[in-house]
Amino acid sequence: MATYDPFRDLDRLASSLFDTRRGPRRMPMDLYRDGDHYVLSADLPGIDPGSVDIDVDGQLLTIRAERTLTQGEGVKWITREREAASFLRQLNLGQGIDTESIAANYSNGVLTVTIPVSEKAKPRKVEVVAGNEAPTIKAHESSEEPQPIEQ
Template sequence: MATYDPFRDLDRLASSLFDTRRGPRRMPMDLYRDGDHYVLTADLPGIDPGSVDVDVDGQLLTIRAERTLSTGDGVTWITREREAASFLRQLNLGQGVDTDRISASYTNGVLSVTIPVSEKAKPRKIQVTSHAGDAVIEAHESSEEPRLVEQ
């Protein structure tokens, strides 16, 4: 049995009246790079997988989700703290990702989006040849200094 708190209902009423977050809620998210792809994970507990929508428009990734709660006909609520809500998150992907191969999965309330790095954005070695003698200069797209290699 919970103890009675006369201010709890007043606090809940004030929160509902003055809550400025009436629009879509932001979802907590992690983003990291793992080799040749980025991984985005977002918490969406209590969300029906059918309501999750992930789309890409140009370089803008948009994640939308909707949490609906059943009203329960003939039910007398004792307390109801969970709210129906819509969630929205938008990210600008930049130019270094392959938007055609983005994939997403939803398991146990966590949305995982895999964003591959484009072939153009991956580090690569560029070989530079010299016409003076038989020397070949190798250059790398990194902070390393070019080195001279004799053939």
């Protein structure tokens, strides 16, 4: 059996009145590089996958999502702490990203965006050949990493 807390409703009212966050909220995310691509994982619990919108405009990646709550007819709420909300995150993609091949998946409340590094941006090593032969270029991967994503 739940106990009644007379201050809970007052606390909730004060929080809603003094909440300075208006508009879209930021979604918590992780970003890491795995080989030739970056992986962005963002927490979006309770989001309808159809509400997730990902746009790439030049070098700007924008993720938007909406959480809507159902309003059952004749429902009598005991407590309601989850809110409908809009989420927004924008990332500046540096040079060297293959923006045409960005892919996304939403599963178990986590949005995963795979951001590949373009072929032109992958590190290469030029081999120098001595002698009178015409110079040839051989591409090899280097251990240096470009930094194509800025938050």
